[in-house]
Amino acid sequence: MSENELLxxxxxxxxxxxxxxxxxxxxxxxxxxxxxxxxxxxxxxxTLLSLPDHLRTTATTLFxxxxxxxxxxxKVTFKERAVESNYLNQLVRMEHxxxxxxxxKVYFRIRxx
Amino acid sequence: MTFTLAVHSSxxxxxxxxxxVNLAAAYAQDGKNVCLLDVDIRGPSLCSIFKPExxxxxxxxxxxxxxxxxxxxxxxxxxxxxxxxxxxxxNPDINEIREIARKDRNWQSAALKNLISGxxxxxxxxxxxxxxxxxPGVEYESINAVAASDLVLIVHNSSAACDNCTDQLIQGIxxxxxxQCAIVDNMYHQNVLETPDEKKFGIDVVARIPCMCNVAxxxxxxxxxxxxxxVFSKSIYTAKDKIDRSYR
Numbered sequence: 001m002s003e004n005e006l007l008x009x010x011x012x013x014x015x016x017x018x019x020x021x022x023x024x025x026x027x028x029x030x031x032x033x034x035x036x037x038x039x040x041x042x043x044x045x046x047t048l049l050s051l052p053d054h055l056r057t058t059a060t061t062l063f064x065x066x067x068x069x070x071x072x073x074x075k076v077t078f079k080e081r082a083v084e085s086n087y088l089n090q091l092v093r094m095e096h097x098x099x100x101x102x103x104x105k106v107y108f109r110i111r112x113x
Numbered sequence: 114m115t116f117t118l119a120v121h122s123s124x125x126x127x128x129x130x131x132x133x134v135n136l137a138a139a140y141a142q143d144g145k146n147v148c149l150l151d152v153d154i155r156g157p158s159l160c161s162i163f164k165p166e167x168x169x170x171x172x173x174x175x176x177x178x179x180x181x182x183x184x185x186x187x188x189x190x191x192x193x194x195x196x197x198x199x200x201x202x203x204n205p206d207i208n209e210i211r212e213i214a215r216k217d218r219n220w221q222s223a224a225l226k227n228l229i230s231g232x233x234x235x236x237x238x239x240x241x242x243x244x245x246x247x248x249p250g251v252e253y254e255s256i257n258a259v260a261a262s263d264l265v266l267i268v269h270n271s272s273a274a275c276d277n278c279t280d281q282l283i284q285g286i287x288x289x290x291x292x293q294c295a296i297v298d299n300m301y302h303q304n305v306l307e308t309p310d311e312k313k314f315g316i317d318v319v320a321r322i323p324c325m326c327n328v329a330x331x332x333x334x335x336x337x338x339x340x341x342x343x344v345f346s347k348s349i350y351t352a353k354d355k356i357d358r359s360y361r
Binding site for chain 2: 048
């Protein structure tokens with residue numbers, strides 16, 4: 001086999017590999033999880049009562065003062081800012097609270113449905 | 114600073130509305146600006162005492178359709194109180210009550226936010242005292258009102274059922290929400306040999322009101338205004354003074 005024929009054979013094989021890879025990637029995309037349906041309710045008072053003490057205090061404060069930074073919440077609860085930040089982020093992960101940015105500050109508010 | 118009381122009880126028929134109305138009138142007569150809100154939206158009561166002419170109701174406030182200023186009505190001139198007395202009524206229309214009964218948790222969550230916003234607006238309006246007349250037991254609207262208040266005034270009577278349920282409310286609702294509580298022992302059957310309790314369930318009793326039929330028969334009157342020397346009225350003024358001394 002001449003050098004040219006060898007290169008053509010390599011190119012043909014690479015194209016075949018490429019086609020197979022495209023097929024695999026395409027299949028993977030079509031198997032990707034459908035978008036998660038939003039089934040979480042807003043935080044109501046009965047759910048709030050079932051939260052552990054520390055999270056309940058944080059969530060109650062957020063209801064009372066409205067959208068706030070971790071520092072603003074910590075001034076009401078008399079806990080460290082970092083502690084409140086941790087609790088607020090736990091409530092975000094539980095989908096009771098949402099987090100958003102305004103300028104350089106990060107705010108938290110009770111999630112609305 | 115505005116002080117908010119939720120008048121609540123574990124059971125129905127303990128006299129919450131009478132206590133709430135007369136306490137509101139006592140504060141207004143004392144020169145305070147008062148707002149009394151009927152948050153018992155499944156069993157409205159205030160409309161049968163005040164005969165409101167209103168377009169908007171507490172229902173509209175809770176659902177976010179109207180602000181507090183559209184919802185409350187000044188009745189000070191009608192009752193001749195020293196301070197302002199505003200009242201917000203729940204809609205007694207059965208269709209509206211049925212509609213409220215169908216509301217879900219998302220609506221109740223928004224209702225709590227709207228109630229707290231209304232409270233903040235009342236503070237800006239120089240209201241000194243807000244009183245929520247609530248529904249008994251663990252109804253969403255009443256627990257929202259408890260959450261939005263500074264003090265829960267528990268209206269209690271001495272039945273075994275009321276005792277058990279009040280204890281549960283203290284353990285399961287008021288304490289977890291870190292609420293200050295005071296008790297009015299209403300319809301009390303006096304026993305001369307018995308030393309009255311200063312506390313019940315570890316909570317201060319701010320008034321003990323004897324069981325009197327003529328309080329029930331005069332329930333369309335506001336006794337603290339029409340007969341301040343009545344035993345019932347005096348008990349309400351005592352409760353008011355104790356609340357001011359110990360909780361405000």
